[in-house]
Amino acid sequence: MIIPTRLDFKYVFAPVANAIIIGITITFFIFEITGALPYSVFNEMVLRDMNPMGLIGNLLLHASWLHLIGNMLVLWVFGNAVNSVVGNKWYPVIYVGLGIAASMAHLALSDGSAVGASGAINGIVGMSLVLFPGVPLKILLFVWLAPIRLSPRSFWTILMWLVFDFIGVAAGGDHIAHWAHLGGFFAGVGLGFLLLRFQKVASYDSSIVDLWNRRKRKLNSPVKYEFDKRNDYRENRISDKDDTQLDYLVKAYEKGIPLDPQSQPDRVDNPESVKSYENKGTIPTRENSSAGPALNVPVVPKLRLLRAHRNQKDLSIYFVNEGDEIKNVGISSPQITSIEYYPKEMLKKKDTGWAAMRCDAGDVPHNPSIILTYSDNGTSSSKEYSLDEENNKMTEANK
Numbered sequence: 001m002i003i004p005t006r007l008d009f010k011y012v013f014a015p016v017a018n019a020i021i022i023g024i025t026i027t028f029f030i031f032e033i034t035g036a037l038p039y040s041v042f043n044e045m046v047l048r049d050m051n052p053m054g055l056i057g058n059l060l061l062h063a064s065w066l067h068l069i070g071n072m073l074v075l076w077v078f079g080n081a082v083n084s085v086v087g088n089k090w091y092p093v094i095y096v097g098l099g100i101a102a103s104m105a106h107l108a109l110s111d112g113s114a115v116g117a118s119g120a121i122n123g124i125v126g127m128s129l130v131l132f133p134g135v136p137l138k139i140l141l142f143v144w145l146a147p148i149r150l151s152p153r154s155f156w157t158i159l160m161w162l163v164f165d166f167i168g169v170a171a172g173g174d175h176i177a178h179w180a181h182l183g184g185f186f187a188g189v190g191l192g193f194l195l196l197r198f199q200k201v202a203s204y205d206s207s208i209v210d211l212w213n214r215r216k217r218k219l220n221s222p223v224k225y226e227f228d229k230r231n232d233y234r235e236n237r238i239s240d241k242d243d244t245q246l247d248y249l250v251k252a253y254e255k256g257i258p259l260d261p262q263s264q265p266d267r268v269d270n271p272e273s274v275k276s277y278e279n280k281g282t283i284p285t286r287e288n289s290s291a292g293p294a295l296n297v298p299v300v301p302k303l304r305l306l307r308a309h310r311n312q313k314d315l316s317i318y319f320v321n322e323g324d325e326i327k328n329v330g331i332s333s334p335q336i337t338s339i340e341y342y343p344k345e346m347l348k349k350k351d352t353g354w355a356a357m358r359c360d361a362g363d364v365p366h367n368p369s370i371i372l373t374y375s376d377n378g379t380s381s382s383k384e385y386s387l388d389e390e391n392n393k394m395t396e397a398n399k
Contacts, residue, residue, distance in 0.1 A: 004077045006138040007128070007154060010204035010342075012316075015083035017091040022072050022079075025117060028060040029068050047103050047114045059099045061115035075121045077137075078128045085131060085203040086195070087311070094191065098123025098184050105183020119180035122165075126188025129158045131201060133208045155208075199392070202309040202316050204342070204354045210306055210320070299376040301326045303385060305394035306352065315357045315364040317387065319394065321347045326374035331355045335368045347374075369397065 031037040045057025062068040083091040102119020137154040140147045162185060168178040195201045196209055302323030309316045325348045331341040341355040357364050370385040384397040 001142045002157070002160075003140040003142070004074060004137055004157070005140060007077050007081045007132060008136040008138065008151070009081045009084070009132050011084045012202045012204065013084050013087050015080040015088070015091075017088040018075065018079040018083040021092065021095060022075060025060055025062075025072065026068065029062050029065075032061060045115075047106065050104075050107065055100050055103045056096060058103060058115045059096070059117045059120050062117070063115060067116060071117050071121055075117065075124065078121070078124050081132055081135075082124050082127050085201050087202075094127075095120055095124065098127075098187050098191070101187035102180040102184030105187075106177050106180035109179040109183075110177065114177040114180060116177065119177065119184035121184070122181040123184035123188035123191070125158055125161070126185040127192040127195075128154060128188075130189055130192030130196065130208050131203055132205050134211055135205050196307075199307050199309060202311060204316075204318070206352050210352065299324045299326055299374065299381070301347070301372065301374060301383065303372060303383075303394060305387070305392060307392060308387065308389045310364075310389075313358055313363050315368075315389075316354060317357075317370070317394070318352065318354045320352045321349055323349065325349055326376075328373075328375040328380075329353075330371075330373035332371045332373070333357065333368045334371070335359075335365050370394065 032042065044053045045061055047054045047058035086094060099120030102123060106114050133155040135154050136151040137157050138151050139157060141150055165178045165181045168174060168176055196207055300323050301321055303319045304322050306318040306320055325346065327346050329344050329347050331339055333339060336357045337360045338358045339355055343353055347353055367387045367389055370387055371382055372385065373380060373382045385394045386397045387394050
């Protein structure tokens with residue numbers, strides 16, 4: 001048995017609406033078991049046909065305490081995350097809409113009546129797969145009644161539950177509304193992609209689209225490096241026959257091999273001799289070599305905007321660093337009085353970050369300038385970016 005306990009995401013909004021939905025559902029169950037809910041009303045709320053009362057009302061009914069507790073636990077873990085990024089106004093609408101989609105899937109593909117919020121909750125889980133695939137999900141795995149604490153990526157746990165539902169559909173006979181689970185789940189996946197497409201989600205975590213784009217960039221990235229005329233380095237495709245001393249120098253720099261000027265020869269033309277220095281933990285620099293000036297690799301970060309999201313007076317941006325790793329990160333803007341951002345200590349290559357901006361008086365101006373400060377070999381450097389919210393771009397101001 002697997003029990004989820006926490007989805008380790010970053011809150012944007014307080015998930016008040018989800019707590020209210022859980023409270024209402026528990027209240028209805030208490031009314032149900034104590035007889036405070038009239039049988040005629042209960043009978044109308046059971047899902048049997050396309051009656052609107054049953055399509056929505058069955059979300060508030062449960063067959064037992066175990067049924068209720070299991071559903072509410074999963075709703076608490078995943079619902080808080082989704083509620084936090086879509087806001088308290090739209091979350092109840094999304095929850096009910098996913099519940100209706102799950103109910104209709106059950107009516108179309110299964111026989112018999114049904115009660116329970118699990119279809120809507122599976123829709124929330126499907127949205128979580130799209131919005132938080134890489135976020136650690138803390139779970140308790142019971143093996144022979146002994147609990148084991150694990151923190152896999154939510155992606156794997158959610159897919160495992162999805163496989164269980166497909167097995168349940170194939171096997172049948174367990175009195176579980178698997179088609180409602182699957183209908184709600186895929187409705188949630190589709191809705192999650194739509195919200196990302198139209199930038200209606202404010203999230204500090206990478207979505208499945210962000211991770212896929214990062215994977216594509218990795219697959220298409222060059223495997224070798226060279227210096228340009230300004231002694232910066234950039235990623236370029238070069239053929240194997242172009243392996244030179246300089247290529248090995250740059251690769252050694254990226255591996256963190258110290259460059260020892262005392263142990264270098266006057267000139268190294270043979271790449272094999274450069275490899276011998278790599279094996280010793282040192283490598284010659286280009287100083288005193290006819291190949292050019294001394295090796296000096298500056299830190300060159302490159303931020304790319306993933307999405308920008310406005311909410312009343314706030315503006316949040318989410319970005320990925322496609323350049324070098326930087327330390328002592330700072331983000332500011334001359335037009336904005338208050339900025340919170342992450343990370344602050346280090347932003348590695350391919351890592352994502354965010355900045356939340358607010359003005360004390362009035363709204364945040366459109367397309368503000370973003371200034372990135374960082375450490376470059378012991379000195380402070382900066383880059384200015386121009387934000388283009390309409391086209392979802394962030395470009396260097398000097399380009």
